[in-house]
Amino acid sequence: MTSTLPGRRSLPCAIPDTPLAAAIPGIETCVHCGFCLQACPTYVNLEDENDSPRGRIVLMRAVVEGELPLDDPSVGAHIDRCLGCRACETACPSGVPYGQLLEATRATLRAARPMPLLGRAVLGVFQKIAALRAMLFASRIVRATGVPSLFARVGGRLGFASAMLASTRNALREHDYDFGMPGSRGAVALLLGCVMDGLFSRTNRATRRTLRANDYRIRGAPGQVCCGALHAHAGDLDAARALARKNIDAFERSGADFIGVNAAGCGAMMKEYGHLLADDPEWAQRAEKVAARVRDVSELLAAAGPRPGGSLPARVTYDAPCHLLHAQRIAGPPLAVLRAIPDLTLIPLTDAEQCCGAAGIYNLLEPATSNAVLAPKLRHIASTGAEWVATGNPGCLMQIGAGLRRANARARAIHPIDLLDASYAALSRQPSGTPTVQVGDSAVRADG
Ligand code: SF4
Ligand code: SF4
Structure with missing residues (x-):
């Protein structure tokens, strides 16, 4: 049986009271112009309109209108193959x-598939703190x-x-320093992150x-927990909401002016807490307020300059995490961070705005497509001759880092x-003295 949702245009709805039914206005926004096709890594690599x-x-x-059932295997396959790179x-x-x-589609399909x-x-592991810490x-x-x-090979x-x-x-040597700043730009509470805290703790200290x-x-x-991005992207919105409430x-309670995030996927998720909890009267306003305080760490640093550092002669290329560039629309601040480093050579990367194929747990669930998307990224990186690929998201760091290792490349991924x-x-x-900074395999004189 089909019904038409009240207050909507005439799109009939075969699946009322589902997240996808609530998303009908967004579906109706699409005018089918096709401008998005060439931006889509799955379409470019698989050349199938259903993967665009x-x-x-x-x-x-078609699912909303009842032309295709929720458990149609081909719908599930094409939706599964989306990277969510935006x-x-x-x-x-x-x-x-x-x-x-x-x-909304993934959340709706989960019931049938x-x-x-x-x-x-x-x-499940990312939902349980003890299990996550143990892993x-x-x-x-x-x-x-x-x-x-x-x-690795x-x-x-x-x-x-x-x-x-x-x-x-992390191949960089770690040194503590303190420039004695009073902290007048405000207080920042950091999202520690699951993978960042567990495997990139040096970057959190940095x-x-x-x-x-x-x-x-x-x-x-x-009391902070996983941001819930993996769950939301996989369609488990209830789990994502439960984690969001804890955060x-x-x-x-932190009372901080800003919530600093150094993982693009987590920052994008936290900035959308208001949308995630919009239908929860007890939490909606609180979620909006917290989301409005979230900043990628590069935004905070760029707002402060950032102050220039000491000389670091290194050839670096920058790959934009999708959830920074497309989801948060942050392009300039990470480049401002790199440009604050004297003697660093920043080499443009072809198609830096294209996904690397990591996409949360996508590279575990869809390894063939993930590798197909990663391959051109590795070719473009190789053509830069860079020693470092800078990118601000743990998934991208691991995906690109793994690809570079498996290709026996000299370059390494770094935040x-x-x-x-x-x-x-x-x-x-x-x-x-003459400071020395360890960059990759070679010690580089930090004063040039
Ligand atoms: S660009 Fe793509 S998503 Fe946007 S209206 Fe055109 S076809 Fe639809
Ligand atoms: S999110 Fe990325 S992979 Fe999915 S349709 Fe959009 S561009 Fe394609």
Whole structure:
């Protein structure tokens, strides 16, 4: 039986009271112009209109109208293959909220078509703090053995997962510094993040140091949990909402002016807490207020200049995380961070705005498409001759880092904040002596 939703245009609805039914206004925004097609990595790589934004919106409409059932396997397959990179949103002149449509579709399809066991297991771990900590602790132990580097080149998922873990090792030496700033730009509470805290803790420390060096104060936010992005993107909106409520509570109690995030996917999720909890009268306003305080760390640093560091002669290219560029529309601040580093050569990367294929747990669930999307990225990186690929998201760091290792490339992936941190460390050691900053395999004189 079909019905037409009250207050909507005439699109009949075969699936009332579902997230996808609530997304009908967004579906109707699409005028099928096709401007988004060439921006879509799955369309470009698979050359199937059903794997394009326009094609997927047609499938969503067909499900809403009852032309295709919720459990249609081809609908599920094409929706599963979407990276959620939201490059289509940037390309779309009609303002189609594609990311929200995708989440609503996945949430609706889940009822008829459960997620594969591997995906359910990973998302389950990210919901339980003790299990997550245990998994990340075990990952650090395995990483410390050096075994992942040995397995990085073997075929299949084991090889790629090993390469991802190996790529989380940070080759930069770490030095503390303090420029004695009073913190007059305001207080920042950092989202520690699951993977960032567990495998990139050095980058979290670098984030605190660089913010302090740019006149921010750092506040703790105890009780914070996973941001919920993986769950929301996979269609588990209830789990995402439960995690969001815990974070809202924790960051409200922090009393900080800003919520600093150094993982693009987490920042994009937290900025959308208002939308996520819009139908929850108890939490909607609180969610909006917390979301309005969220900043990517590059935004905070760019607002402060950022202050220039010490010399760091290195060839660096920048790859824009989709959830920074397309979801948060942040393009300039990460480049401002890199440009604050004297003697760093910034080399443009062809198609830097295209997805690397990481997309949360996509590279676990859709390895073939993920690799197809990664391949041109690696070719473009190789053609820059850069030693470092800077990118501000743990998924991208691991995906690109793994790809580089498996291709036996010399370049390594690194967070832009780590480079700025190394530059500040060099500055703090001037003028006495000649500071040396370890960059990749070679020691570089930080004074040039
Ligand atoms: S999503 Fe936007 S760009 Fe793509 S077909 Fe629809 S209106 Fe055109
Ligand atoms: S989110 Fe990315 S992969 Fe999905 S339709 Fe849009 S551009 Fe294509």
